[in-house]
Amino acid sequence: MNVAFLGDGGWGTALALALLRNGHAPRVWGPDKAYVAEIRRTRANRKFLPGVELPAAIEWTAEPDEALAGAEAVVLAVPSRYVRATLEQFAPAYRAAGAPPVVSATKGFDEATRERMTEILAELWETKTPAALSGPSIAPETARGVPTAVTVACADAAVAQRFQDLFSGDVFRVYTSDDVRGVELGGALKNVIALAAGVCDGLGFGQNAKAALITRGLAEMTRLGAALGAHPQTFYGLSGVGDLMVTCMSSQSRNRTVGERLGRGESLAEILAGMEQVAEGVWTCRTALALAREAGVAVPVVEQVDAILHRGKRPKDAVVELMRRDPRAERD
Numbered sequence: 001m002n003v004a005f006l007g008d009g010g011w012g013t014a015l016a017l018a019l020l021r022n023g024h025a026p027r028v029w030g031p032d033k034a035y036v037a038e039i040r041r042t043r044a045n046r047k048f049l050p051g052v053e054l055p056a057a058i059e060w061t062a063e064p065d066e067a068l069a070g071a072e073a074v075v076l077a078v079p080s081r082y083v084r085a086t087l088e089q090f091a092p093a094y095r096a097a098g099a100p101p102v103v104s105a106t107k108g109f110d111e112a113t114r115e116r117m118t119e120i121l122a123e124l125w126e127t128k129t130p131a132a133l134s135g136p137s138i139a140p141e142t143a144r145g146v147p148t149a150v151t152v153a154c155a156d157a158a159v160a161q162r163f164q165d166l167f168s169g170d171v172f173r174v175y176t177s178d179d180v181r182g183v184e185l186g187g188a189l190k191n192v193i194a195l196a197a198g199v200c201d202g203l204g205f206g207q208n209a210k211a212a213l214i215t216r217g218l219a220e221m222t223r224l225g226a227a228l229g230a231h232p233q234t235f236y237g238l239s240g241v242g243d244l245m246v247t248c249m250s251s252q253s254r255n256r257t258v259g260e261r262l263g264r265g266e267s268l269a270e271i272l273a274g275m276e277q278v279a280e281g282v283w284t285c286r287t288a289l290a291l292a293r294e295a296g297v298a299v300p301v302v303e304q305v306d307a308i309l310h311r312g313k314r315p316k317d318a319v320v321e322l323m324r325r326d327p328r329a330e331r332d
Contacts, residue, residue, distance in 0.1 A: 001166060004071035004097075005029065006086060007106075008036065008060070010048040010139035010277065012077030015105060015167075016058050017143050022169045027059040029067035031086075036062040047276045052143045064090045068097040073166060075133075076117065079278040080108025080188075083117055087124040094125050103131040103152060103163050107187035108280045109287040116184040129156035131163055132180050134187035135238035136246035138253065142172070149173040151239045153183035175238065182234030185225045189302075190244040191281030192288055193217030194255035196305050197248035199315045201256070202263020213301065214248050220299045224288070227295040255281040262308055263315050285309055300325060 001024045005012045008030030016026035030036045039045055043054045061067050068074070068090065078086050083106055094102075102125065104117040115123070121130040135150030142148050152167070152174055154160035160176040168174045177183055196217065200210045221244070222235040234240055247253045258279045261271050268282070285306045292299040304322055307313035 001025065001072045002027065002070045003073045003075060003166070004067050005075045005077055006067065006090065007077035007079075008039065008045065008048065009077060009079070010045070010143070011105060011137075012075070013045050013049045013052075013054070014137075014139040014143040015075055015077060017052075017054075017145075018148075018167060018169065018172045020055060020057055021145065021171070022167070024166065025057070025059075027061060027067060027071070029061055029064065031062065031082075033062040036060050049139060049143055052140070064093040065096070068093040071097050071100050073100050073163070074102040076102060076104040076106055076121070078106060080106050080117065080280060081111065081278075081283055083120055084110055084112075084124070087120060091124055099125070099127070101129075101131070101159050101162060102127055103133050103154075104184075105133045107134060107184075107191065108284050109188055111283055111287060114287050114291060116181070116188075118180055118184060129154055129159050130180075131159055132184045132187075133163065133167075133174075134183050134243060136242040138246055138250050140252055145171045147171050147173070149175065149238055149242075151175045151177050151183055151237060153177040153180040153239075155180060177234065177237075177239075179231045179234045181228065182225055182230030183239040185228060185230050186221060186235055186237075186240040187243060188280070188284050189221045189224065189288055190217075190240070190247050191255045191279070192285045192302050192305050193221065193244060194247040194253055195259035195262070195279075195281045195285070195309070196301050198253075198256040198259020198261075199263040199305075199308065199318075200259075202260040202265075203315055203319070204263075210248070214244060217248075217301050218244055220297075220301055224292050224295065224297045224299060227297045228291065254279040258282065259305075268309055281305075282309060 005028040040060045118130040131154035152163045164174040304318035
């Protein structure tokens with residue numbers, strides 16, 4: 001199949017490589033013409049996926065019409081902050097291409113509207129059954145062909161199965177789900193918890209603290225997800241605890257790395273100024289906290305991450321405040 005990828009970041013590139021291994025024809029779009037030309041010339045994505053050789057069979061373009069020409073499926077993989085603008089730009093080309101099925105591989109929210117990515121797809125592209133792909137999938141490992149398993153969720157089982165068939169191969173396994181909301185919320189919320197896990201590392205805490213943090217973070221994700229209409233069981237699957245584990249523990253996780261540097265005393269401005277890639281949790285945190293407050297759900301870890309990121313709170317003070325919360329039963 002001819003598959004269009006919107007987003008030339010590490011994750012979009014890694015997914016394009018996964019499809020190429022399955023014999024499909026990926027075409028990747030990026031917004032910067034000069035950088036796309038460099039990738040095409042050097043067969044390397046030095047900014048977003050360094051050290052990975054890119055086969056000549058992957059096409060690269062900076063033109064929307066060219067990206068979607070003849071596309072039989074579309075994969076959305078741009079950072080959440082740029083999804084709305086990208087979809088608006090591509091809407092005419094998408095309609096001209098015959099509105100092929102689309103899956104979002106982006107993990108986050110629209111900051112202004114608090115919408116999930118599939119909600120924006122439905123709004124701007126009028127896609128009736130957009131799918132969402134998420135799971136424990138660090139881009140460099142996926143790109144190298146390390147065995148990886150993810151979930152594709154869609155309200156239409158046939159669309160979910162179509163993407164399952166498209167991506168499944170010797171080193172990339174895909175499960176299906178009908179809980180689009182839960183799969184997207186898991187992918188977004190785990191980035192906030194990963195920031196907190198990184199803070200634990202930066203402060204020099206051991207495995208006790210990090211294990212407790214991840215466990216209580218999962219409880220927050222599940223409570224908030226259920227309050228927002230997701231199935232609680234989804235958060236104990238690949239797009240929930242699976243993605244949470246790898247993002248909190250991997251040295252290649254951008255969100256965990258940002259948290260670690262915060263724990264060591266660096267400012268958020270300093271950290272972001274030197275990053276080429278995106279740490280989605282920095283943007284997701286405020287939206288997650290706002291959604292929790294509207295739903296009346298307690299999210300103490302998210303609250304403290306927001307205070308560290310956006311209100312200048314010292315990480316050590318945030319830890320003490322978490323530890324001194326009123327005693328309660330674990331399942332409360």
